[in-house]
Amino acid sequence: MQNAFIVLYSIETNSLTKSFGDVTAVNDISFSVEKGxxxxxxxxxxxxxxxxxxxFTTLLKPTSGQALISGFDVSKNAKHVRENIGYVQQESTVDEYLTGRENLLLQAKLNHIPKNEIRSRIDEILELIELVDKQNEAVVTYSGGMRKRLDIAGGLLHRPKVxxxxxxxxxxxxxxxRKIWEYIRKIHAEFDMTIFLTxxxxxxxxxxxxxxxxxxxxxxxVIDTPQNMKNALGNEVISISIEENSNHNSFLSELREIEFVKKINENDSKITLFASNGAEIIPIIFQISSKLGIVVKSISLTQPTLDDVFISYTGHEIRSDDSGFNRKREHAKMKRLRA
Ligand SMILES: Nc1ncnc2c1ncn2[C@@H]1O[C@H](COP(=O)(O)OP(=O)(O)OP(=O)(O)O)[C@@H](O)[C@H]1O
Ligand SMILES: [Mg+2]
Known part of the structure; x- marks a missing residue:
């Protein structure tokens, strides 16, 4: 079935919500992703x-709200959504005891790729992800990066739009x-597709x-370009460490008055200042600290990173190192699925 409307967006959501009992995992989100x-x-x-x-990949039904993928509603038109998408899960789904090529053959059959095209499509993808030399070896011998490349290849065979x-x-x-990033960029350029990642x-x-x-x-x-997010905080970050028991509050209120200071975060004796003219601000900080008798233990000037952006929007650091709990959860889930 051809969609009757001109589809501008690859992904559109409207008040999308998903609850698991008391947990609202996705809470009323509305956004769209443009083609490409x-x-x-x-x-x-x-x-x-x-x-x-x-x-988005039709594996879960929303509790309320709407999601459209390439113009098709995930709840009403799951089949058409699935025809238009490729999905590479968080955990690897390739069969370790098959070769790379055999895994792709299996994937091609599952995706109903016409028989006379299977060979050329697999050759093309193996070339793209540079696994031609390893294609006839069992996946159990592959490195983590090779497995991930094979996972990604499996999601591309049917040339999805998203x-x-x-x-x-x-x-x-x-x-x-970094190598995987290169492949993702290459795939994006080669197939002119929309990519949504987490x-x-x-x-x-x-x-x-x-x-x-x-x-x-x-x-x-917040949704924005990485550059705009960084610009919103000014182009410099000044990190100040002061002696504990110092008179924080007066120091902070004077810092807030400085011209060019866009935002201040405070965490115990560490103060982070986002500003547009750091070099001029540093002497002013020293003037204020000496006036208030505050001992500055260290001060540094850096460019804002996305870490800084994340903290400024959420009030806490991104916890990228606490995945142990989650990995355990994922493994338990995989075991249940395999059983
Ligand atoms: N099947 C489920 N049953 C109950 N709760 C769930 C289920 N799936 C997810 N949740 C809960 O929903 C919330 C969001 O989980 P989700 O897996 O979407 O997070 P995530 O951002 O992908 O996290 P991660 O970075 O760890 O992969 C969590 O509180 C999680 O425990
Ligand atoms: Mg996740």
Whole structure:
């Protein structure tokens, strides 16, 4: 069935909500992703990223609200949604005891790719993800990065219009992660598709995404380009560490009065100042501290990172290192699914 309307957006949601009993995993989110964009959800464990993606890929039904993928409603038109998407889950789904090529053959059959095209499509994808040399070896011999590339290849065989990648580089070392970013960019350019991804990693969102939605506690806190997010905080971050028991409050209220200061975060004896003219502000900070008799233990001037952006919108640091609990949860889920 051809959609009768001209579809401008690859993803559109309207007050999308998903509850599991008392837990509202996705809480009334409305946003859209344009055709051809790489859009990322950045958020900590339990933010609701995977749940949103599972609704988009028709694996979960929304409790209320609407989601359209390539113009098709996930609740009313799941079949058409599935024909238009590729989905690479957080946990690997390839069969370890089959070769890379056999895994792709299986995937091609599951996706009903015409018989006479299967061979050429697999050859093309293997070339793209640089697994031609390893294609006839069992996946059990592959590194984590190779497995992830094979996972991604499986989601691409039927040439989807929208590719969903749930935490594409979680658990991989930084070099491998960078390689995967290269492949994602290559795939995006080659197939002219929309990519929606989720991540814990600031650097990943910054490197890959045209726009980012910061998600926390089921809500989208902000959507913007990585550059705009950083600009909103000014172009410099001044981190000040002062002696404990100092007169914090007067110090903070005087800092707030300084011209060019856009935002101040405070955490015990550490003060972070977002500003547009850091070099001129530092002498003023020293003037204020000496007037109030406050001992400044250290002061540094850096560029804002997405970490800073995340803190400024959510009030806390992104917890990218507490995934142990979640990995256990995922493994328990996989075991249940396999049983
Ligand atoms: N099947 C389920 N039953 C009950 N609660 C669930 C279920 N799936 C998710 N949740 C809860 O919904 C919330 C959002 O979970 P979700 O997996 O979407 O988060 P996430 O942002 O993908 O986290 P992570 O970064 O750890 O993958 C969490 O509180 C989670 O415990
Ligand atoms: Mg998740």
């Amino acid at each position: 964009e790489i859009f990322g959800f950045l958020g900590p464990n339990g933010a609701g990223k995977s749940t949103t993606m599972m609704i 590719l969903f990648l749930d935490e594409p580089t979680v658990g991989l070392d930084i070099q491998t992660r 991540t814990h990693y600031m650097e990943e969102a910054d490197n890959l995404c045209d726009r980012i939605g910061i998600m926390d506690d089921g809500k989208i806190q």
